[in-house]
Amino acid sequence: MxxxxxxxxxxxxxxxxxxxxxxxxxxxxxxxxxxxxxxxxxxxxxxxxxxxxxxxxxxxxxxxxxxxxxxxxxxxxxxxxxxxxxxxxxxxxxxxxxxxxxxxxxxxxxxxxxxxxxxxxxxxxxxxxxxxxxxxxxxxxxxxxxxxxxxxxxxxxxxxxxxxxxxxxxxxxxxxxxxxMTLPPSVAASTGVDAMIHAMEAYLSRDASPFSDAMAEKALELIGGNLRAFTACRENEQAAGAMLVGAMFAGIAFAWARLGNVHAMSHPVSALFGVAHGVANAILLPTVLEYNALADTGRYARLLYLLTGRREENFRPQMLVDEIRSLLTELGLPTRLSEVGVTEEAIPHMAADAMKSGNVLANPRQSVQRDIEELYRKAM
Missing domain, CATH: 3.40.50.1970 (Rossmann fold)
Known part of the structure; x- marks a missing residue:
């Protein structure tokens, strides 16, 4: 440890x-x-x-x-x-x-x-x-x-x-x-997914600790069990409270464990194209999860359990990726960078900016600028 x-x-x-x-x-x-x-x-x-x-x-x-x-x-x-x-x-x-x-x-x-x-x-x-x-x-x-x-x-x-x-x-x-409790459904979805990603990236971070893990696990349990219900009905007081506390625990987790490539890459997308932070993160998450699967030490299975309550006997990391893709589709969020106006020509510049983020250093799989450029292209 x-x-x-x-x-x-x-x-x-x-x-x-x-x-x-x-x-x-x-x-x-x-x-x-x-x-x-x-x-x-x-x-x-x-x-x-x-x-x-x-x-x-x-x-x-x-x-x-x-x-x-x-x-x-x-x-x-x-x-x-x-x-x-x-x-x-x-x-x-x-x-x-x-x-x-x-x-x-x-x-x-x-x-x-x-x-x-x-x-x-x-x-x-x-x-x-x-x-x-x-x-x-x-x-x-x-x-x-x-x-x-x-x-x-x-x-x-x-x-x-x-x-x-x-x-x-x-x-x-x-x-x-x-x-x-008066949020539009699209904002409830994108901000809720942002909180989920905070907890996921903190949990997978190379800087994770038992303290940040505890915060991230509780955040994922609360968010996984309430994100759909809260997006469907923001007046659901129990779901609203659970999401608010889950987002708070996720914030504490990443305050002490940092994040990863999703956040490193989303900041240039927002800065250059004005894409909402949560939307940019949501689009990038499945692609980065697939990339990071090579570095998985068993935490992908734990993430799937925390989010869904399911334990898969023959778990493969792609199962988590598929679950996330299904969730984003259910919530009605964009799934490709091209949908929110990002252009191929900007990829080298965005990748150079992403590499300046300290979050790249905490990402579970080591990355160079060429890797980041390829991730952007896959997310297009």
């Missing part, structure tokens, strides 16, 4: 109605003015107004930055930083999926330590704690409420940069199932 370390340095609250504790948590953080970072879609759905009402009822002043887009850019981060400084906020409420949370973490770094987000690219470059962040997920997908990553598009390079530091983990995470 390899050496490993872990810690769980935050407070996580789960349950219907736990959102009501937001003013209390902001007060505990010593903040009387918070910047709510979210997006226009959640504003239209009334989620932002719900946070505003809670702040007002609790006597917490608030300002809103709501121009976060999917695959947020460094320019978006700079605008949010300026908003934070001008309004005099002393904390951040990150409301949304991965995009608002990525922006909130980046803003937290810059208003505390200065500079530009590119200055912190890579691992361990954030020199100390950041302003208090309360994360409220509105999808059961990214697990960003418990992770140490912020992923931002550098517009000049058309490249998704990653800031990795445990200082980025939000101080509080509020997991209220009511916040995800």
């Amino acid at each position: 390899n050496a490993f370390t872990f810690q769980v340095p935050q407070n996580i609250l789960f349950g219907m109605g736990c959102l009501e504790r937001l003013p209390e948590l902001l007060s505990k953080s010593g903040s009387r003015h918070t910047l709510i970072i979210s997006d226009r879609g959640l504003e239209r759905l009334g989620a932002v107004e719900r946070i505003i009402r809670l702040c007002e009822a609790g006597g917490v002043a608030h300002t809103e930055y709501l121009d976060v887009m999917p695959n947020p850019t460094d320019r978006c981060v700079d605008a949010a930083v300026e908003c934070y400084r001008q309004c005099g906020a002393t904390s951040i409420v990150a409301l949304g999926g991965g995009s608002p949370m990525d922006v909130a973490k980046a803003v937290g770094v810059l208003v505390t330590h200065g500079g530009h987000i590119m200055d912190y690219e890579g691992a361990g470059r954030v020199p100390g704690p950041i302003v208090p962040v309360v994360a409220i997920p509105t999808t059961a997908g990214t697990g960003s409420e418990v992770t140490a990553f912020s992923v931002i598009v550098d517009e000049a390079r058309a490249y998704k940069l990653t800031v990795f530091s445990y200082e980025l983990i939000p101080r509080y995470a509020l997991l209220d199932p009511s916040m995800i």
Whole structure:
């Protein structure tokens, strides 16, 4: 067994109605003015107004930055930083999926330590704690409420940069199932699959440990047993809660075990073609699973069991691949990169970018750029 370390340095609250504790948590953080970072879609759905009402009822002043887009850019981060400084906020409420949370973490770094987000690219470059962040997920997908990553598009390079530091983990995470029960089915499907892939890649990672394995296994059990039901009926409170907790456990798993080629390859797809992160991951997963089967040490059979409850006497890794393909088809997700506008000409550039990701190093099967290019072609 390899050496490993872990810690769980935050407070996580789960349950219907736990959102009501937001003013209390902001007060505990010593903040009387918070910047709510979210997006226009959640504003239209009334989620932002719900946070505003809670702040007002609790006597917490608030300002809103709501121009976060999917695959947020460094320019978006700079605008949010300026908003934070001008309004005099002393904390951040990150409301949304991965995009608002990525922006909130980046803003937290810059208003505390200065500079530009590119200055912190890579691992361990954030020199100390950041302003208090309360994360409220509105999808059961990214697990960003418990992770140490912020992923931002550098517009000049058309490249998704990653800031990795445990200082980025939000101080509080509020997991209220009511916040995800109005998702469109397509978003429930793609974000749920994203959470599943987090757990799968963490479980297969070369950096996996008993701690990350425990988190990944519970995540897969919860997601495998509830993804279909939640996509079919988002008002299913039990399925919504299970998906939210499963996504959280998956986030903790990959925060400590990293990911693999699926995520390394999906980031360039999103940066260059604007494809939603969960959709890009879903398309790439079966191809990467087939490629990684050569390195399987028995974990593919365990993955199939965790996701389906089935034990196959004459198991072959292709059985897991086939199960995943069937699931993606049932959920109505795209299955080829060509369906979402990716072009063959971009493959060399995407592969070069993918090779810059530390996730390639954690992938169970060693890969060079030629391998990544071939995987993209197969996924076309």
